Amino acid sequence: MWSIIIVIILSVIAYFITDQLIPNLKDLFINAGLYGVDLCKNSKNKIPEALGVVSGCIFLVTSFTFIPIVFGNGLMDRESFPHNEFAELLAALLSICCMLLLGFADDVLDLRWRYKLLLPTVASLPLLVVYYVNFNSTTFVIPIPFREWLGASINIGFLYYIYMGMLAVFCTNAINILAGINGLEVGQSVIIAISVIVFDIIELRGDQYKAHTFSLHIMLPYLATALALLKHNWYPSKVFVGDTFCYVSGMTFAVVGILSHFSKTVLLFFLPQIINFLYSVPQLFHFVPCPRHRLPKYSAETDLLQASRTVIVKKDMTFLTKTIVQILRIIQLVDVKEDSDTIVMNNLTLINLFLIKFGPMPEVRLVIMLMLFQCLCSCIAFVIRYPMASYFYDT
Amino acid sequence: MWSIIIVIILSVIAYFITDQLIPNLKDLFINAGLYGVDLCKNSKNKIPEALGVVSGCIFLVTSFTFIPIVFGNGLMDRESFPHNEFAELLAALLSICCMLLLGFADDVLDLRWRYKLLLPTVASLPLLVVYYVNFNSTTFVIPIPFREWLGASINIGFLYYIYMGMLAVFCTNAINILAGINGLEVGQSVIIAISVIVFDIIELRGDQYKAHTFSLHIMLPYLATALALLKHNWYPSKVFVGDTFCYVSGMTFAVVGILSHFSKTVLLFFLPQIINFLYSVPQLFHFVPCPRHRLPKYSAETDLLQASRTVIVKKDMTFLTKTIVQILRIIQLVDVKEDSDTIVMNNLTLINLFLIKFGPMPEVRLVIMLMLFQCLCSCIAFVIRYPMASYFYDT
Numbered sequence: 001m002w003s004i005i006i007v008i009i010l011s012v013i014a015y016f017i018t019d020q021l022i023p024n025l026k027d028l029f030i031n032a033g034l035y036g037v038d039l040c041k042n043s044k045n046k047i048p049e050a051l052g053v054v055s056g057c058i059f060l061v062t063s064f065t066f067i068p069i070v071f072g073n074g075l076m077d078r079e080s081f082p083h084n085e086f087a088e089l090l091a092a093l094l095s096i097c098c099m100l101l102l103g104f105a106d107d108v109l110d111l112r113w114r115y116k117l118l119l120p121t122v123a124s125l126p127l128l129v130v131y132y133v134n135f136n137s138t139t140f141v142i143p144i145p146f147r148e149w150l151g152a153s154i155n156i157g158f159l160y161y162i163y164m165g166m167l168a169v170f171c172t173n174a175i176n177i178l179a180g181i182n183g184l185e186v187g188q189s190v191i192i193a194i195s196v197i198v199f200d201i202i203e204l205r206g207d208q209y210k211a212h213t214f215s216l217h218i219m220l221p222y223l224a225t226a227l228a229l230l231k232h233n234w235y236p237s238k239v240f241v242g243d244t245f246c247y248v249s250g251m252t253f254a255v256v257g258i259l260s261h262f263s264k265t266v267l268l269f270f271l272p273q274i275i276n277f278l279y280s281v282p283q284l285f286h287f288v289p290c291p292r293h294r295l296p297k298y299s300a301e302t303d304l305l306q307a308s309r310t311v312i313v314k315k316d317m318t319f320l321t322k323t324i325v326q327i328l329r330i331i332q333l334v335d336v337k338e339d340s341d342t343i344v345m346n347n348l349t350l351i352n353l354f355l356i357k358f359g360p361m362p363e364v365r366l367v368i369m370l371m372l373f374q375c376l377c378s379c380i381a382f383v384i385r386y387p388m389a390s391y392f393y394d395t
Numbered sequence: 396m397w398s399i400i401i402v403i404i405l406s407v408i409a410y411f412i413t414d415q416l417i418p419n420l421k422d423l424f425i426n427a428g429l430y431g432v433d434l435c436k437n438s439k440n441k442i443p444e445a446l447g448v449v450s451g452c453i454f455l456v457t458s459f460t461f462i463p464i465v466f467g468n469g470l471m472d473r474e475s476f477p478h479n480e481f482a483e484l485l486a487a488l489l490s491i492c493c494m495l496l497l498g499f500a501d502d503v504l505d506l507r508w509r510y511k512l513l514l515p516t517v518a519s520l521p522l523l524v525v526y527y528v529n530f531n532s533t534t535f536v537i538p539i540p541f542r543e544w545l546g547a548s549i550n551i552g553f554l555y556y557i558y559m560g561m562l563a564v565f566c567t568n569a570i571n572i573l574a575g576i577n578g579l580e581v582g583q584s585v586i587i588a589i590s591v592i593v594f595d596i597i598e599l600r601g602d603q604y605k606a607h608t609f610s611l612h613i614m615l616p617y618l619a620t621a622l623a624l625l626k627h628n629w630y631p632s633k634v635f636v637g638d639t640f641c642y643v644s645g646m647t648f649a650v651v652g653i654l655s656h657f658s659k660t661v662l663l664f665f666l667p668q669i670i671n672f673l674y675s676v677p678q679l680f681h682f683v684p685c686p687r688h689r690l691p692k693y694s695a696e697t698d699l700l701q702a703s704r705t706v707i708v709k710k711d712m713t714f715l716t717k718t719i720v721q722i723l724r725i726i727q728l729v730d731v732k733e734d735s736d737t738i739v740m741n742n743l744t745l746i747n748l749f750l751i752k753f754g755p756m757p758e759v760r761l762v763i764m765l766m767l768f769q770c771l772c773s774c775i776a777f778v779i780r781y782p783m784a785s786y787f788y789d790t
Contacts, residue, residue, distance in 0.1 A: 108503050110426075111423075
């Protein structure tokens with residue numbers, strides 16, 4: 001327990017260092033050509049980009065410095081040193097460090113999609129080996145209603161490793177595609193991090209307390225550095241966080257989910273990201289035309305955001321495209337304007353969905369609404385995890 | 396032993412992938428503004444910079460993919476899994492990955508010196524913890540002639556960890572300051588790597604064979620990716636390697652030296668870098684004026700390089716500066732031109748020293764001479780390590 005107190009102290013220090021460093025390093029980023037213009041503002045100021053690398057580095061450094069402190073007890077008596085826990089922490093940090101590197105390289109070099117999918121998979125390899133060595137539990141417990149057919153549990157073996165590798169790829173990219181307005185990337189990550197921490201604290205008294213202590217060791221410095229970043233990234237943004245931040249965040253959640261064995265619970269906290277991903281699938285896989293940016297459209301006169309749109313030429317429509325558009329219309333998840341030649345509909349992102357359902361609104365209200373939705377989903381996740389789970393599982 | 400064969404196969408694959416990727420990714424780097432102009436050439440072509448990040452990434456990915464292969468034997472029987480060796484490899488890769496990130500950040504952002512010294516120290520922390528846990532041997536064996544006074548060995552305790560931390564900082568920066576002409580950074584690293592590999596092979600039959608197998612697991616993929624990079628970086632350079640490469644190389648050598656317990660032998664292979672560092676000290680610590688670049692001067696008419704020079708204003712000279720210049724003149728290590736007000740002397744780098752001793756020469760001849768000097772120093776290192784060591788140590 002004392003190790004958690006030390007991590008809290010280190011995290012508070014990390015918060016203040018990150019908060020200090022970000023404004024100091026802004027010019028370095030602008031001079032290096034790492035800047036963008038905020039498309040949802042009138043001013044055309046240069047906003048430094050990829051500042052997530054700063055919070056990510058401080059997060060890593062904090063984790064490094066507490067290695068000797070957390071393992072200090074074990075170091076006294078080297079015979080009983082917990083080599084497996086140490087290897088777990090190293091593998092976790094290695095995977096996160098890789099994603100920090102990949103994210104930054106992506107921000108600087110604008111990598112192609114194949115690298116974005118390949119590298120998180122490779123980066124999660126040390127993690128999977130540690131999982132294999134320390135646990136190798138590849139069993140899914142079957143919910144009670146299905147046990148009649150499938151038995152109490154099912155061992156999916158090698159598929160479980162594929163599932164974990166895909167979890168890393170999904171988490172790193174899911175945050176990245178629910179992005180584009182001030183504070184959204186960091187805001188959602190902060191809420192997920194707080195949800196994971198609350199879950200850890202609840203479970204600290206259970207028999208999995210070791211796994212949840214491990215999770216807290218990672219999540220607390222992560223939350224501290226993300227909060228400092230949010231302060232500067234919140235509307236109106238003085239810095240942008242870049243892919244760097246999204247990748248580091250995603251990998252951090254994946255690492256914690258995998259090594260602390262609550263990957264399904266982590267996925268529950270990703271509900272808005274999953275909804276956004278599923279809703280985006282028709283455009284991500286190009287069944288519906290996908291413009292380079294799907295950001296909402298900013299109107300300078302009203303200072304409001306409205307849904308951005310994509311144009312489908314009717315004569316180019318395949319049967320699949322027609323079906324998808326038809327289904328989305330029936331369940332009222334798109335706003336469509338149709339004439340004889342074209343169909344104009346909103347881009348399929350959660351952000352645009354909010355804008356068509358609640359009408360045009362200022363950027364800051366939109367981001368707050370999305371944050372509230374994320375909080376609501378976390379509450380739903382806790383309901384599913386606790387009261388409901390007892391109907392489906394023996395607890 | 397079979398693990399080494401697998402690593403050789405993976406390294407050959409890594410060589411070809413790196414060799415393919417570098418020309419393919421060149422434009423990405425130029426588009427991102429990561430390019431420079433070769434100051435020692437007539438043409439003013441844009442040469443992509445920081446390509447060391449490509450070889451570094453492939454090096455890391457290769458190491459990741461062989462984790463399950465090398466530890467495959469151990470995985471069969473999880474009770475006897477070598478957790479400590481696994482943690483060693485993870486810590487090594489974590490430190491190298493950190494340096495890759497720092498180096499790339501430095502290339503992109505042009506970091507200040509304090510970060511360059513601070514971050515390698517932090518990056519070596521996981522390494523030192525692993526060392527503490529697995530070995531914690533902080534004993535220096537005293538050479539025989541001094542044993543009368545100091546005893547057979549001396550335990551320097553905590554100082555040993557400071558020594559190792561400084562080794563990481565030294566190795567990462569030593570390669571970086573012996574640089575500036577085509578192929579030099581990679582060339583010297585390749586020779587050091589080959590020297591370490593030869594040393595490993597010699598020692599493979601000894602009782603430290605495990606440590607040397609570990610070293611080979613790291614050095615072989617490193618050498619393969621560095622060779623592929625050298626192919627493109629050799630005179631006339633089609634790519635520059637950037638600080639990224641120097642940092643990764645330095646940390647790789649430090650990691651191997653520390654975890655395989657032959658850090659003193661690694662330092663022997665760094666003889667030219669140590670000479671260059673000592674020779675540079677008066678400028679590095681600003682006892683003698685240090686211009687931003689100390690590259691040799693290119694003469695477009697003759698296509699030859701000659702030593703670059705620094706100007707000391709006589710009335711600004713402190714006593715220390717005077718003494719240093721005087722000593723350097725007496726031991727004939729500088730070329731000085733003096734008038735009533737100023738002293739003009741060559742910048743204090745090994746490259747310029749070669750140019751004042753052997754006269755102006757083409758760039759390619761200079762780099763070959765420096766490579767031969769590196770080889771000579773490796774031979775001297777082996778003489779010190781083997782025939783001479785038996786006079787000083789019991790072998």
